[in-house]
Amino acid sequence: QVQIVESGGGLVQPGGSLRLSCAVSGFTFSNYAMRWYRQAPGKERELVASIDKPGVYTYYPDSVADRFTISRDNAQNTVYLQMNSLKPEDTAMYYCSAFGKEDWGQGTQVTVSS
Secondary structure, eight states, X not given: XXXXXXXXXXXEOTTOOEEEEEEEESXXXXXXXXXXXXXXXXXXXXXXXXXXXXXXXXXXXXXXTTTEEEEEETTTTEEEEEXXXXXXXXXXXXXXXXXXXXXXXXXXXXXXXX
């Protein structure tokens, strides 16, 4: 049974930082590239970061490049998203998923506001 549990969200002021974690179980974590997505109210789900299986190659869209960093620990079956210089437009529910699988966690809310 696949389980995906995101954590680490919260309320932060503009310019602040948060580190999200995503713990997975029920499949061989190291066999899958991983992705972080976000979805703001009334908007479509947006890819914000991806990382390959060994954690060597990463991808970010321009909206978060140079501010967000994805990483993974294959021994701990966990993927992380370090978010710096947060902006109000980063406010959203954040989710992680394994590339090629349809499973999703409950997400973790990030709110950037003064």
